[in-house]
Amino acid sequence: MRLVVFWLPILTNALVVPVNKRTVATRRSAATLKRTEAPPLDVKNEAPPVDDATAAETDRSHGFAEGPSVAFWQKYAPPAEGGIGNLRAAAAKALQSGAKGADAMRYYGYHLARATFFAGQGAAGVLAYQASASSAPYRGDPATTEPSKGPPRSPAFELPILVDTMGALFAEAVATYEQDFGEVQKGTFPLPWDMVDGVRNRQTSPLFLADQARRYVNEAISILTKRNRRDPGDFGVPYGGNADLYPDYYLNNFHFQTDGWLSSDSAKLYETSTETLFLGRQDSMQRLALYPIRSWAATDDFKVLEVACGTGRLNTFLRDAYPRMDVSAVDLSPFYLEEARGHAKRWEAFRRRTQPSQRVGTAKFAQANAEKLPQADESVDVVVNVYLFHELPHEARRAAAAEMARVCKPGGLVVWVDSVQTGDRPALDATLGNFQYLNEPHYPTYINEDVGALFMEAGLEPFEKHTSSTSKCLSFVKPCAADDDYCLTKVA
Numbered sequence: 422m423r424l425v426v427f428w429l430p431i432l433t434n435a436l437v438v439p440v441n442k443r444t445v446a447t448r449r450s451a452a453t454l455k456r457t458e459a460p461p462l463d464v465k466n467e468a469p470p471v472d473d474a475t476a477a478e479t480d481r482s483h484g485f486a487e488g489p490s491v492a493f494w495q496k497y498a499p500p501a502e503g504g505i506g507n508l509r510a511a512a513a514k515a516l517q518s519g520a521k522g523a524d525a526m527r528y529y530g531y532h533l534a535r536a537t538f539f540a541g542q543g544a545a546g547v548l549a550y551q552a553s554a555s556s557a558p559y560r561g562d563p564a565t566t567e568p569s570k571g572p573p574r575s576p577a578f579e580l581p582i583l584v585d586t587m588g589a590l591f592a593e594a595v596a597t598y599e600q601d602f603g604e605v606q607k608g609t610f611p612l613p614w615d616m617v618d619g620v621r622n623r624q625t626s627p628l629f630l631a632d633q634a635r636r637y638v639n640e641a642i643s644i645l646t647k648r649n650r651r652d653p654g655d656f657g658v659p660y661g662g663n664a665d666l667y668p669d670y671y672l673n674n675f676h677f678q679t680d681g682w683l684s685s686d687s688a689k690l691y692e693t694s695t696e697t698l699f700l701g702r703q704d705s706m707q708r709l710a711l712y713p714i715r716s717w718a719a720t721d722d723f724k725v726l727e728v729a730c731g732t733g734r735l736n737t738f739l740r741d742a743y744p745r746m747d748v749s750a751v752d753l754s755p756f757y758l759e760e761a762r763g764h765a766k767r768w769e770a771f772r773r774r775t776q777p778s779q780r781v782g783t784a785k786f787a788q789a790n791a792e793k794l795p796q797a798d799e800s801v802d803v804v805v806n807v808y809l810f811h812e813l814p815h816e817a818r819r820a821a822a823a824e825m826a827r828v829c830k831p832g833g834l835v836v837w838v839d840s841v842q843t844g845d846r847p848a849l850d851a852t853l854g855n856f857q858y859l860n861e862p863h864y865p866t867y868i869n870e871d872v873g874a875l876f877m878e879a880g881l882e883p884f885e886k887h888t889s890s891t892s893k894c895l896s897f898v899k900p901c902a903a904d905d906d907y908c909l910t911k912v913a
């Protein structure tokens with residue numbers, strides 16, 4: 422059962438992301454594009470195993486203050502045996518929680534509708550792949566993670582497995598929403614603004630949804646085909662631009678995402694893909710970043726830098742929680758930055774409609790490498806980084822951590838969110854590494870990486886740790902100099 426629960430997310434991830442051949446990150450014609458092979462794992466470059474401790478044990482040894490979510494998810498197990506039992510339990514829990522007032526009803530209604538949409542979209546992607554001419558038999562065994570010598574099989578298409586997995590995922594989604602809504606009630610952040618925006622938000626437009634579903638299903642066929650046939654030619658990004666701008670590891674089509682990070686089609690598909698993968702949990706997991714900021718922030722008037730902001734969805738939740746703050750956001754993909762600017766404008770329009778008299782801080786987006794940030798030393802109060810490290814080799818993780826520490830002001834906060842690692846969800850440990858087989862070459866070292874040490878070597882001190890479903894958040898403060906009377910930190 423455990424294997425099944427972990428396997429379908431991987432499968433649904435394989436259904437995820439961008440479509441066929443289209444706009445690539447270059448103005449050159451497709452004929453001039455050369456395929457950049459995915460970089461092979463460079464073992465010398467990867468983190469050496471330190472000892473037998475899990476990453477969670479290492480986090481604890483560093484002394485992060487652990488929020489209650491850490492223990493909750495360490496012990497978490499689906500509430501029932503089997504898919505139907507879990508679906509029933511999830512529905513009962515959501516109804517019970519949703520009945521606790523008007524906000525709760527809106528919150529759960531909205532989130533369950535989203536989760537159901539993404540579940541339907543994921544199933545449509547699998548079925549479309551199955552019906553497609555390119556449908557290739559799976560050449561590996563997801564249970565052992567080794568290429569299979571037995572006859573090809575497609576376990577994901579077996580109905581009982583699908584039901585079991587969907588049931589478990591729905592139950593986990595409801596547990597994630599309970600935590601997220603609990604934080605709204607505590608005042609950690611407001612109700613999600615896109616939900617409050619209601620029918621004005623583009624995500625409720627049938628045309629927008631149909632376009633997203635079309636893109637998703639096309640991409641599901643492409644990704645499943647690549648994943649299943651395991652053809653070396655399916656790795657890497659066809660790229661004809663300035664390769665000096667992009668590190669080798671960047672020119673990989675992570676999880677077989679068409680064009681990698683380098684096309685507008687990829688950027689337009691990213692969120693619907695990842696939310697399908699997570700059955701609508703991604704927004705709530707990303708809002709983990711707001712937990713330590715609430716503990717740290719004495720005002721709502723500070724400067725934030727988001728590193729590797731992607732399409733900038735979290736950026737809108739950050740701004741919605743702290744509307745007066747000035748935010749800078751960087752990413753290496755110009756296409757993802759373009760999406761992020763679009764989100765920023767939609768959020769600003771929402772604020773003008775709902776709170777016209779309140780001042781809103783500025784937002785600036787720029788193309789930059791996390792390993793070489795353009796910001797000056799000690800120039801921002803809060804640095805946020807979400808879902809980057811699992812796609813970096815060890816040395817790049819170290820360099821990015823050092824850069825985030827460098828630009829953070831004394832007394833400031835660095836907030837890091839990414840996938841859970843070993844020991845964060847012990848029930849998943851045995852299968853956690855399987856994600857590498859979906860063209861995630863740095864995942865095996867990521868899951869044991871001592872992330873705390875990377876930031877502490879750069880001069881930061883551990884602050885808080887939180888977990889939400891399959892994501893974790895570590896945060897750090899930059900100590901003040903002993904003679905600096907103006908440096909304020911809650912931790913000093």
Ligand SMILES: C[S@@+](CC[C@H](N)C(=O)[O-])C[C@H]1O[C@@H](n2cnc3c(N)ncnc32)[C@H](O)[C@@H]1O
Nearest residue numbers: 682729730731752753754757789790791807808
């Ligand atoms: C998995 S996505 C996460 C995006 C966003 N933070 C989110 O959570 O939705 C990874 C992002 O990191 C960016 N990225 C990868 N390597 C980078 C680097 N060295 N510097 C800056 N951005 C990078 C990619 O362009 C992509 O937008």
